[in-house]
Amino acid sequence: MYRFLEQTAGHYMTRTVTTAGRDLTIREANDMFERDDFNSYPVQEEGQVVGIVTKFDLLKCFAFTPNQMIPRYADLMSRTVGDVMTSDFIYVRPETRLTRVLQLMVEHRLRSIPVMDGDQKLAGMIAREDILKALSETADH
Structure with a gap:
């Protein structure tokens, strides 16, 4: 368990991240969620x-x-991601310890968190599955 305390988001994050654009429709975003299972x-x-x-x-x-x-279904599906996205979001840096990532996930009930580099550019995503993998890999079996 001690080895887990030393692990960082950068070591376990997914580096290839699929992103959405602000002008994407809800229908298109829904299709992405279904396709990628994110x-x-x-x-x-x-x-x-x-x-x-x-x-x-x-x-x-x-x-x-x-x-x-209740608006019509078709009207809702034509709204954009920019209309519904969360602009004030939680993120971590690659050097953030996994203990902190885990704390944020639990406190805010998050499934995944963007990982941003020093230039505020997207470096990756860290998900619950990544934390579970780290716990398993660093456990003293």
């Missing part, structure tokens, strides 16, 4: 990460309250 995508614009879009963000489009009428 739970979130960083949203990039001109090389910068400007937000994150999750399956939950898509579901929130369909939630209604007594003072909100």
Whole structure:
């Protein structure tokens, strides 16, 4: 277990990351979620990460309250990722210890977290599965 304490996001993150554009429609984003079986995508614009879009963000489009009428399905599906993405998102750096990544995931109920380098460029994504892999690989069996 001690070896886990020394591990960093950069060592276990996925380096090849699929991103979404702000102008992507909800329908197109939904197709991406189905195709890739991911739970979130960083949203990039001109090389910068400007937000994150999750399956939950898509579901929130369909939630209604007594003072909100339900729009037609086709109207909702034509909205854009920019309309529903989270602009204020949590990220870590490659040198962030996995103990901190795990803490953030648990506290904020996150399935994955973008990993940003010193220039605020996307370096990768770290997911729950990566943490579980690190725990398994560093365990004293």
